[in-house]
Amino acid sequence: MLPYIIGGAALGAAGFAGYHSLAWRSQLYGETFIGTPGRDKRLALTYDDGPNDPHTLHLLDVLAKHEVKATFFLIGKFVQERPDIVQRVIAEGHVIGNHTTTHPRLPLLSAANVRAELEGCASALRDAGFTHEKIFRPPFGLRRPATLRVARELGYTPVMWTVTCWDWKKTTADRVAQHARRQITGGDVILMHDGGFKEMGADRAHTVIASDRIIGEYKQRGFEFVTVPGMMAGQSQNF
Ligand SMILES: [Zn+2]
Numbered sequence: 001m002l003p004y005i006i007g008g009a010a011l012g013a014a015g016f017a018g019y020h021s022l023a024w025r026s027q028l029y030g031e032t033f034i035g036t037p038g039r040d041k042r043l044a045l046t047y048d049d050g051p052n053d054p055h056t057l058h059l060l061d062v063l064a065k066h067e068v069k070a071t072f073f074l075i076g077k078f079v080q081e082r083p084d085i086v087q088r089v090i091a092e093g094h095v096i097g098n099h100t101t102t103h104p105r106l107p108l109l110s111a112a113n114v115r116a117e118l119e120g121c122a123s124a125l126r127d128a129g130f131t132h133e134k135i136f137r138p139p140f141g142l143r144r145p146a147t148l149r150v151a152r153e154l155g156y157t158p159v160m161w162t163v164t165c166w167d168w169k170k171t172t173a174d175r176v177a178q179h180a181r182r183q184i185t186g187g188d189v190i191l192m193h194d195g196g197f198k199e200m201g202a203d204r205a206h207t208v209i210a211s212d213r214i215i216g217e218y219k220q221r222g223f224e225f226v227t228v229p230g231m232m233a234g235q236s237q238n239f
Contacts (some may be wrong), residue, residue: 030148036187050086052195076101076121103197173209
């Protein structure tokens with residue numbers, strides 16, 4: 001069964017409280033990749049809103065310690081500011097994707113401006129000498145069919161998630177890890193943030209510590225951590 005059918009069926013039965021979480025999986029706004037939930041023991045860690053000094057660097061230390069590769073959806077304006085951090089992300093074997101240039105609410109923009117936001121991030125990466133995977137995460141998870149159409153025209157696969165850790169606001173490592181444990185079923189794309197879209201330097205220490213715990217716990221339970229393209233390659237869906 002395709003994940004979007006699971007998402008669609010659950011959406012109808014869910015109350016309002018469940019709507020927001022399931023909406024991340026919903027395919028009503030256009031097709032997105034959300035992993036292979038409930039189907040295997042792979043997990044894809046994804047980090048949005050970087051590069052961010054110093055938390056991206058601390059996170060890279062944690063990932064290296066566990067020998068785990070993750071996927072980073074970068075904001076173009078921060079790539080321009082700190083290409084040195086991006087350099088390390090790539091050098092250590094992680095995957096990078098497009099999270100726009102300035103992190104706007106894309107459904108409010110014209111198709112031309114959505115295109116400019118995606119192309120701006122791609123050029124920031126290209127100008128600094130980096131190649132990136134053609135994967136794209138919409139800021140705030142906000143999208144509509146027209147948004148995703150532009151992304152697909154540019155060759156991008158939109159990537160959402162099945163697990164969110166609510167780590168973009170003031171929280172603790174305990175809470176972030178607990179959110180992950182409650183939602184992980186296997187085959188998940190896990191949403192976390194190593195940066196903050198408003199400014200460089202946003203505190204994400206809780207995310208770094210929680211990542212260390214989650215990786216340790218789930219590795220011990222026989223789970224494997226993969227990148228988003230790695231997860232895509234291992235499934236039969238047409239993405
Ligand atoms: Zn974001």
